[in-house]
């Protein structure tokens with residue numbers, strides 16, 4: 001990975017009394033070190049990628065401290081890593097994006113939770129839910145309930161978040177339950193401060209090794225018959241122990257308001273939005289002093305019945321602010337109160353919507369509705385006016401536009417090596433007819449948007465080949481699966497390739513080998529070109545992905561007989577390879593590896609190198625593409641075949657032409673796709689390839705003069 005986190009890595013070294021100022025996710029990372037964590041692992045994904053990225057780049061400091069860091073191949077391997085804490089007094093932390101990562105990790109999570117842990121375990125999950133989420137809209141809560149895990153949801157305040165990490169380990173040890181800590185996108189990226197403690201070197205570590213393994217103990221396995229006993233332990237010992245710790249250490253917070261007869265129970269993570277909503281309604285000040293009393297649950301699982309009972313007992317009514325469906329917390333609160341014969345009215349879903357993100361506006365509307373029903377005497381006039389103004393503003397914009405805004409879907413980066421593969425696939429389907437395309441998770445999912453609109457299903461990360469297994473036998477034409485190299489190593493090799501080979505499936509797989517798990521932040525994987533390969537290259541602008549052949553070797557080793565590696569940018573070659581794969585007599589699995597380095601990562605390497613070359617006054621050649629507007633036919637099929645954002649249109653300078661012509665904007669990185677498409681699809685020959693030479697040598701200068709002179713000969717005077 002070419003992104004540098006050296007500044008963040010320095011902040012991890014801050015000692016006792018120093019003021020940390022930065023992002024929430026980095027504060028959590030620092031808190032892990034302050035807690036004496038012995039090992040950390042995980043699989044990247046927004047919004048928690050930085051945790052692992054920063055630790056991976058801090059490996060020297062972590063080695064000094066004795067903390068082991070592992071970049072796991074998927075979330076299941078990260079969860080399994082926590083098995084170290086079953087027998088040993090080791091504090092372990094892993095991270096991933098939820099809910100997808102938790103789904104992948106579910107097997108290991110259950111097998112961890114059943115025997116329970118001796119060393120504290122903390123799983124930091126990026127809760128990517130609601131506005132801007134890129135995954136299925138589900139919450140982690142169901143897993144916590146099902147597997148008897150602790151679920152922490154800290155109030156977004158750096159001091160509180162750090163404390164919850166430190167207490168999270170202790171709580172896990174006190175109850176023998178693994179703990180999950182969920183962080184919403186806003187909490188990860190909010191900025192704030194906290195006063196640091198010293199980092200704590202773990203007592204057992206690579207610097208202080210254990211002499212002997214733990215004695216064999218069948219009760220530590222998640223195997224019958226001990227699983228029956230473990231199930232009993234969960235309810236009779238672990239959960240009560242967790243509840244005791246939560247109360248004794250005041251992990252949940254009660255904020256007593258001046259309208260104490262009205263109560264709000266809120267997930268800790270939503271506390272800031274709730275306060276802002278109350279402010280908008282005139283029921284809280286800028287310092288967060290609110291009218292209603294608030295119980296902020298920094299631990300949302302398990303709930304503490306005595307605490308819920310005490311908070312709700314003398315209230316006129318209580319609102320539960322709980323995001324997502326179903327309403328787990330609300331139902332449990334209702335059950336707790338009814339079992340204790342407390343008849344405080346409780347509302348939640350109803351005033352608040354069942355699904356979707358609880359933004360400030362959504363909470364404010366729910367609050368206004370709730371208060372109108374239970375406490376109409378509370379004057380929320382200014383808030384009602386604010387909500388009305390928000391509606392009016394939205395209606396005014398909608399009226400002005402007269403129609404909905406056109407969607408602006410995300411798309412491939414300029415010069416992305418994956419775009420040409422889909423251009424080739426468009427052309428190949430002109431030859432062989434439409435095919436069923438099993439898509440996957442990764443940047444290549446951008447091909448589901450225009451101008452490609454390709455992909456019939458997405459069933460999970462690395463699952464494309466597996467997801468066409470039921471389609472292939474039913475389809476006249478071969479089905480195609482597309483996955484990235486990240487997906488291949490995450491899951492695709494086992495769930496897809498191995499299964500297809502074992503079953504003798506007749507299918508086509510395209511693996512986009514760009515060298516990184518690009519969609520999650522271009523983290524390195526086992527098939528990333530080595531730093532040596534990148535460093536040794538004479539021209540740093542050249543792609544180096546061909547230097548690592550691990551995917552090819554793995555496929556050959558596992559028994560793939562039909563295997564082609566094609567340069568992603570060579571559209572005609574890719575089209576021919578696809579045509580061949582769909583029409584060959586070979587009836588087994590056919591794999592095409594589309595090789596081309598992630599352009600984002602390439603540019604991160606190339607731009608500093610180019611700047612250095614210019615600084616040293618060395619000759620630098622950069623390629624740009626352009627359109628000769630006299631030749632451009634104006635049908636824009638090049639745009640429909642490419643989708644590159646720098647390939648655009650402009651008014652023709654010819655007054656006799658009314659239609660716009662194609663043009664290449666400044667951002668062009670010279671990937672060559674424009675020329676390749678024009679050639680492969682026999683488009684009009686309007687594209688030209690130019691070389692921008694900076695710090696030219698004498699040969700360049702002479703050549704330029706000769707060319708100018710020859711051109712001048714043919715120009716009218």
Ligand code: SF4
Nearest residue numbers: 413416443598599600
């Ligand atoms: S990050 Fe890399 S692979 Fe992803 S769209 Fe950008 S260039 Fe393509």
Ligand code: SF4
Nearest residue numbers: 644668669671672674
């Ligand atoms: S050559 Fe064409 S496709 Fe490639 S970056 Fe330039 S405009 Fe975009």
